[in-house]
Amino acid sequence: MGAYLARAGEIVSRCRGLASHSEQVDGLTRTFLSGPMCRVHAEVGRWMNLAGMSVCVDPVGNIRGSYPGADPNAPRLIVGSHLDTVPNAGAFDGPLGVLLGIGLVGLLAGRRLKLPIEVAGFSEEEGVRFGVPFIGSRALVGDIDADLLTRRDARGVSVAQAIRDFGLDPSRISEASISTGVLGYLEMHIEQGPVLEALSLPLSVVESIVGQSRLEIRFGGQANHAGTTPMHARRDALAGAAEWMIAVEREARAVADLVATIGCIDAKPGAGNVIPGEATLSLDVRHPEDRVRHEVVDRLLGCARPIATRRGLRVSSESRLDQPSVAMDERLTAALARAVEDSGHPVHRMHSGAGHDAMIMARRMPAAMLFLRSPGGISHHPDESVLVEDVAAALAAGARFLEELERGRE
Amino acid sequence: MGAYLARAGEIVSRCRGLASHSEQVDGLTRTFLSGPMCRVHAEVGRWMNLAGMSVCVDPVGNIRGSYPGADPNAPRLIVGSHLDTVPNAGAFDGPLGVLLGIGLVGLLAGRRLKLPIEVAGFSEEEGVRFGVPFIGSRALVGDIDADLLTRRDARGVSVAQAIRDFGLDPSRISEASISTGVLGYLEMHIEQGPVLEALSLPLSVVESIVGQSRLEIRFGGQANHAGTTPMHARRDALAGAAEWMIAVEREARAVADLVATIGCIDAKPGAGNVIPGEATLSLDVRHPEDRVRHEVVDRLLGCARPIATRRGLRVSSESRLDQPSVAMDERLTAALARAVEDSGHPVHRMHSGAGHDAMIMARRMPAAMLFLRSPGGISHHPDESVLVEDVAAALAAGARFLEELERGRE
Numbered sequence: 001m002g003a004y005l006a007r008a009g010e011i012v013s014r015c016r017g018l019a020s021h022s023e024q025v026d027g028l029t030r031t032f033l034s035g036p037m038c039r040v041h042a043e044v045g046r047w048m049n050l051a052g053m054s055v056c057v058d059p060v061g062n063i064r065g066s067y068p069g070a071d072p073n074a075p076r077l078i079v080g081s082h083l084d085t086v087p088n089a090g091a092f093d094g095p096l097g098v099l100l101g102i103g104l105v106g107l108l109a110g111r112r113l114k115l116p117i118e119v120a121g122f123s124e125e126e127g128v129r130f131g132v133p134f135i136g137s138r139a140l141v142g143d144i145d146a147d148l149l150t151r152r153d154a155r156g157v158s159v160a161q162a163i164r165d166f167g168l169d170p171s172r173i174s175e176a177s178i179s180t181g182v183l184g185y186l187e188m189h190i191e192q193g194p195v196l197e198a199l200s201l202p203l204s205v206v207e208s209i210v211g212q213s214r215l216e217i218r219f220g221g222q223a224n225h226a227g228t229t230p231m232h233a234r235r236d237a238l239a240g241a242a243e244w245m246i247a248v249e250r251e252a253r254a255v256a257d258l259v260a261t262i263g264c265i266d267a268k269p270g271a272g273n274v275i276p277g278e279a280t281l282s283l284d285v286r287h288p289e290d291r292v293r294h295e296v297v298d299r300l301l302g303c304a305r306p307i308a309t310r311r312g313l314r315v316s317s318e319s320r321l322d323q324p325s326v327a328m329d330e331r332l333t334a335a336l337a338r339a340v341e342d343s344g345h346p347v348h349r350m351h352s353g354a355g356h357d358a359m360i361m362a363r364r365m366p367a368a369m370l371f372l373r374s375p376g377g378i379s380h381h382p383d384e385s386v387l388v389e390d391v392a393a394a395l396a397a398g399a400r401f402l403e404e405l406e407r408g409r410e
Numbered sequence: 411m412g413a414y415l416a417r418a419g420e421i422v423s424r425c426r427g428l429a430s431h432s433e434q435v436d437g438l439t440r441t442f443l444s445g446p447m448c449r450v451h452a453e454v455g456r457w458m459n460l461a462g463m464s465v466c467v468d469p470v471g472n473i474r475g476s477y478p479g480a481d482p483n484a485p486r487l488i489v490g491s492h493l494d495t496v497p498n499a500g501a502f503d504g505p506l507g508v509l510l511g512i513g514l515v516g517l518l519a520g521r522r523l524k525l526p527i528e529v530a531g532f533s534e535e536e537g538v539r540f541g542v543p544f545i546g547s548r549a550l551v552g553d554i555d556a557d558l559l560t561r562r563d564a565r566g567v568s569v570a571q572a573i574r575d576f577g578l579d580p581s582r583i584s585e586a587s588i589s590t591g592v593l594g595y596l597e598m599h600i601e602q603g604p605v606l607e608a609l610s611l612p613l614s615v616v617e618s619i620v621g622q623s624r625l626e627i628r629f630g631g632q633a634n635h636a637g638t639t640p641m642h643a644r645r646d647a648l649a650g651a652a653e654w655m656i657a658v659e660r661e662a663r664a665v666a667d668l669v670a671t672i673g674c675i676d677a678k679p680g681a682g683n684v685i686p687g688e689a690t691l692s693l694d695v696r697h698p699e700d701r702v703r704h705e706v707v708d709r710l711l712g713c714a715r716p717i718a719t720r721r722g723l724r725v726s727s728e729s730r731l732d733q734p735s736v737a738m739d740e741r742l743t744a745a746l747a748r749a750v751e752d753s754g755h756p757v758h759r760m761h762s763g764a765g766h767d768a769m770i771m772a773r774r775m776p777a778a779m780l781f782l783r784s785p786g787g788i789s790h791h792p793d794e795s796v797l798v799e800d801v802a803a804a805l806a807a808g809a810r811f812l813e814e815l816e817r818g819r820e
Contacts, residue, residue: 193637193640194639194640195643225764226671226694226696227603227620227696227762227763227764228762228763228787228789229603229787230605230669231662231668233603233608236671243652245648246649246653249652253641258641259641261683261684261685262686263681263683266675267675269673272673272692273673275671275673276672276673284636286636286637352637353639354635377639380635
């Protein structure tokens with residue numbers, strides 16, 4: 001365990017070091033193909049080399065290290081995560097998984113497995129710069145279309161131009177995609193939630209990435225004078241929305257593994273002395289089973305109608321996203337679970353409530369995910385952290401996972 | 411009644427005509443000392459002259475018509491309302507009261523009462539241009555301070571400069587104030603609410619202008635990932651705010667004559683996929699009795715605390731306005747009620763939920779208010795209207811009110 005702990009300490013300090021490569025002076029923001037990303041590539045590439053890997057940056061800006069196997073024809077395992085961040089980010093969401101991949105190869109200390117290993121540091125996962133997430137992993141599964149390349153950032157720079165500005169060739173983007181010869185994909189990532197901390201567990205195995213519905217709901221009433229309109233004569237859109245928000249929370253609490261969130265609200269005309277005539281809300285619903293999620297969304301919209309009718313309001317909704325749940329590969333996940341158990345930790349299985357590159361990679365190959373405990377459940381925040389002991393546990397489990405795969409191939 | 415109806419038709423058509431003097435092309439916006447206000451003065455002044463009044467514009471831009479009494483020493487009655495509007499206004503909120511005053515004088519057809527009458531068209535009531543309401547009537551009661559004169563509008567023009575630009579002299583503003591020799595103030599105004607329409611009554615007598623509390627309430631929780639934070643582990647500031655909004659509505663409905671309104675709401679960070687860590691709301695509470703209003707505000711803030719505690723939230727509030735209720739004069743209001751009754755209508759007494767110039771005038775003299783039914787309860791909107799029959803009823807009641815005052819003086 002001593003070797004794992006030492007390397008875990010190095011991984012944590014490398015993540016913190018990468019956080020200095022930022023587009024903002026105080027705090028970390030690092031978007032797709034930015035200047036700071038170039039400096040991250042220099043550091044990550046050096047660490048890949050040190051671990052015995054050959055390095056290239058593919059045409060979409062993913063940094064990819066190759067550690068050859070003893071058998072030149074054996075399909076490879078890809079271990080990866082992303083190197084871009086949200087605005088005002090923490091140091092671990094993304095980079096930790098890349099550094100853990102390099103750490104696993106480093107632990108081999110030059111020893112060849114039959115299995116070749118590729119470590120992928122995706123250039124884009126969070127979707128900050130172009131409003132489209134997963135550009136890095138989408139390139140690996142061959143899902144970059146011409147439309148995406150013409151999309152522009154806030155300064156009017158297109159994806160294609162950003163690729164050229166980074167010294168890469170957008171016409172060669174299809175070369176980023178993997179064809180055959182892949183055994184599977186492993187992503188190690190912080191949980192970004194409070195579940196493992198509450199269970200006092202360092203690790204968990206991800207069974208699926210939950211499906212997601214996003215909607216906009218609008219209540220319409222009658223704007224009116226706050227002083228001259230008696231309570232009984234009001235058609236207050238915001239009061240109706242409040243009643244519905246409570247119903248959403250109650251329904252969501254009643255269904256296991258379901259989360260429902262109202263993150264945005266707007267009341268119009270939005271003056272303190274005017275009764276709101278309109279209230280617009282966002283709704284985000286997630287559940288591992290698409291059937292359950294669809295049923296809950298229907299039920300929540302159903303709840304809104306009698307509330308609106310009783311209050312003399314109109315209600316309408318518009319779907320903005322209906323993204324199916326993505327299951328991780330059963331065989332690979334079972335191997336990962338055995339590896340966690342063999343390294344001395346109870347196996348907890350959970351669903352990921354957030355999207356990850358593994359969700360994209362799963363379209364083309366068996367994919368598995370390992371979560372590391374998030375202290376305080378904090379992420380997308382400068383206080384985001386990880387325990388060195390948990391990183392060591394992930395290294396130990398990852399090393400046993402490689403052994404599992406080796407055995408599976410013998 | 412025929413004479414009243416004919417003159418009421420003229421008043422309604424004059425109000426609609428004044429609405430063409432606007433700062434916007436489509437719709438009516440007419441602020442303090444604007445170009446359109448100058449054209450309104452020309453028309454209103456002409457109508458005052460026609461009714462037998464001498465006309466002047468005082469140093470704060472109020473147009474004031476004098477109809478002398480038979481007794482040169484008798485104190486005068488001021489009949490007034492305002493000529494400025496909110497943005498995208500209707501034609502009657504304000505101008506109707508001025509035109510009714512001119513109409514009452516016109517009905518005398520040159521006949522002298524003992525009582526002199528002054529009709530005041532206030533230059534500013536809505537507070538749109540400088541963010542401060544009641545500038546016109548405040549000048550009459552001598553409540554314009556040097557600070558107010560330095561206040562600037564959105565284009566950087568000060569009140570003093572606006573007065574100069576209108577061709578008036580701000581150093582003479584104290585000359586606008588009335589000293590002695592005033593019997594009282596009568597304001598006729600649309601109700602701006604649905605009460606008279608629901609009662610099928612044309613008129614009501616105002617007993618008081620309600621007091622008003624305005625506060626800002628803030629719930630603080632923990633912003634977090636909408637996908638990875640289970641329902642039971644959330645500290646959702648907006649969900650707490652929703653629960654409180656329902657409590658506010660319930661409490662407000664339980665207290666007679668009370669209105670409570672949440673017109674503004676803001677959730678932060680305000681992303682569909684992030685649990686709100688902060689929710690800020692406005693609260694507007696009005697009631698004729700200040701003691702009741704203060705008790706209700708305390709109770710509503712008290713409601714917020716257990717909601718916050720149970721949800722692991724912080725809650726704080728800040729008072730923004732605590733404006734006492736203003737009673738109308740008992741003797742003058744009784745005379746107005748008799749006048750309504752004598753002109754053949756049941757007397758309904760109500761509180762005004764909106765502020766009016768009468769509230770300012772009441773500081774220095776007996777004041778009374780007459781409300782006219784607002785069709786659909788609509789005001790501050792281009793669809794704002796008034797029934798010709800109701801304007802005729804107000805003229806009849808106003809004429810009898812003048813007779814009451816004459817008799818009172820005999």
